[in-house]
Amino acid sequence: MPDSLARRRFLKTVVAAAAIVAFDPTTKAWASHHGPGKVKIPKLDGALLFDAATRTQAADDFGHIISKTPSAVLVPGSVDDIVTIVKFARKFGIAVAGSRGLGESHSTYGQAQLDVGVIIDMRALAEIHEIDAHGVLVDAGVRWSEILAVTVPLGKSPPTLTDYIELSVGGTLSMGGIGGQVSRHGLQVDNVLELEVVTGEGKRVKCSPTKRADLFHAVRSGLGQFGIIVRARIRLVDVAPMARVYTATYTDAAVFAADQMALADDQRFDYLEGMAELQPAAPPIYKLEATKYFTPGAPPNDSAMLAGLSFVPGTVVTSDVTYFDFANRIAATVAFLQSVGAWALPHPWIDVFVPGPDAAAFVEGRLAEEDASTMGGGPILFYAFRRDKVTTPFLALPDSEHVFLFSLLRFAPPVPSAVAALVAQNRALYDELVLLGGKRYPIGSLDVTQADWQDHFGDAWCDFVAAKDEYDPDYVLTPGHGIF
Known part of the structure; x- marks a missing residue:
């Protein structure tokens, strides 16, 4: 098990798990006794848990908006357990989804999330298996922070990191995994060397760009539709031990966007992100955050790094931190939010990809409709990357040379009507975006239809459906997206 908390939870609930011994295919119910028509639960290395506390915890996610209580939670003792449960679920029409749990x-x-089906708590698979000069082989439940803890001392790092590095490898690779290094290296899914997957047929398969490439290309950013990622070999690159962080202020969205596109093209920085900040009774301001990694004794040339940029004079601030501290820079903020209970508030987030030519006007228009009450203090991301840095087939992006991520990372009061109003705003934003040819990063809070999904995948929709039919022919995996 990955940590002492999980070990204690496992030991505490094994007795509860043992009380359920069979499944009734007719009623789709679990049973505490054998009998006519009932099927014995398969033997597992781990445990299938049915207690109310475990199921209630699995009913939540980071958004704290949708609650769906599964009928069971698998704490796998091995990958074989996942194979066994997926085969069992397929045979008897039970939905299955992999989830890290703990609302993260x-x-x-x-x-x-699932109603009735089985959630797999992937935290139980959290071993780092191999590290070499080119990559690291890890279980899907390993967090990106845990990878960095062992690779940074070797002068290595995954090329792209999410801003919050306590997410699991399997979770971000199923979605995409975006961060400020995308302007150089693409998303996390673009830096995978090999995957091990349990398909919806219950087959355990290794795949890569040269071995079962069809499955490899489907599962990355596949939203859990074709297989459950159980292991991944992640590319590693050399990384300097220090990072110089530059921040600068802009007041014009078009100028801000133009500078970001230029920086995405010339790649002078190792990391590039931008943010918008709402101002009381005034237009928003924009903050550039750009970072150059370096070796002590050989710092970057500040004048060269900032040459040609049109930020407001006198607003540049620089700071030097270790590479790991930079990667883990929001840890203190998260700890504070957790301590005051804000981390547990609803998060009706919306994350979208905007075509470069339309980004400044689109963001200005949307921010005119936001204020402190709609954001709840949450950040607003607005940054550029080149589309040709992204090679994953099912990661849907606008058809433009430059793409901007625009994210409203809201904190909402725990009032259903307030949350519903923000989800409705997200829908209005998305409808406007679609008219521009924009796409969404599908982690956000948004009610969508199958027609929306067809539009989202565009020309790739038929390939997406074909992959579903091939690798999950009984449609048992991850129904929470509402794609099928």
């Missing part, structure tokens, strides 16, 4: 899953609107 890479979704905010029930995407990895």
Whole structure:
């Protein structure tokens, strides 16, 4: 088990698990005794848990908006347990989804949740198996912070990291995994060397760009539709031990966007992100955050790094931190939010990809409709990358040379009507975006239809459906997205 908390939970609930011994295919109910028509629960290395506390915990995700209570939670003792449960679920029409749990899953609107079916707590698979000069082989439940803890001392790092590095490898690779290094290296899914997957047929398969490439390309950003990622070999790159962080202020969205596109093209920085900040009774301001990694004794040339940029004079601030501290820079903020209870508030987030030519006007228009009450103090991301850095087939992006991520990472009061109003705003934003050819990063809080999904995948929709039919022909995996 990955930590002492999980070990204690496992030991505490094994007795509860043992009380359920069979499944009734007719009623789709679990039973505490054998009898006519009932099927014995298969033998597992771990445990299938049915207690109310475990199921209630699995009913939540980071969004704290949608609650779906599964009928059971699998704490796998091995990958074989996942194979066994998926085969069992397929045979008897039970839905299955993989989830990290603890409300830290890479979704905010029930995407990895289930009513009635089996949730797999992937935290139970959290071993780092191999490290070499080119990559690291890890279980899907390993957090990105745990990878960094062992690779940074070796002068290595995954090329792209999410801003919050306590997410699991399997969770972000199922979605995409975006961060400020995308302008150089693409998303996390673009930096995978190999995957091990349990398909919806219950087959355990290794795949890569040269071995079962069809499955490899489907599962990355596949939203859990074709297989459950159980292991991944992640590319590693050399990384300097220090990071110089530059921040600068802009007041014009078009100028801000133009500078970001230029920086995405020339790649002078190792990390590039931008943010918008709402101002009381005034237009928003924009903050550039750009970072260059370096070796002590050989710092970057500040004048060269900032040359040609049109930020407001006198607003540049620089700071030097270790590479790991930079990667883990929001840990203190998260700890504070957890301490005051804000981390447990609803998060009706919306994350979208905007075509470069339309980004400044689109963001300005949307921010004119936001204020402190709609954001709840949450950040607003607005940053550029080149589309050709992204090679994953099912990661839907606008058809433009430059793409901007625009994210409203809201904190909402725990009032259903307030949350519903923000989800409705997200829908209005998305409808406007679609008219521009924009796409969404599907971790957000948004009610969508199958027609929306067809539009989202566009020309790739038929390939997406074909992959579903091939790798999950009984449609048992991850129904929470509402794609099928």
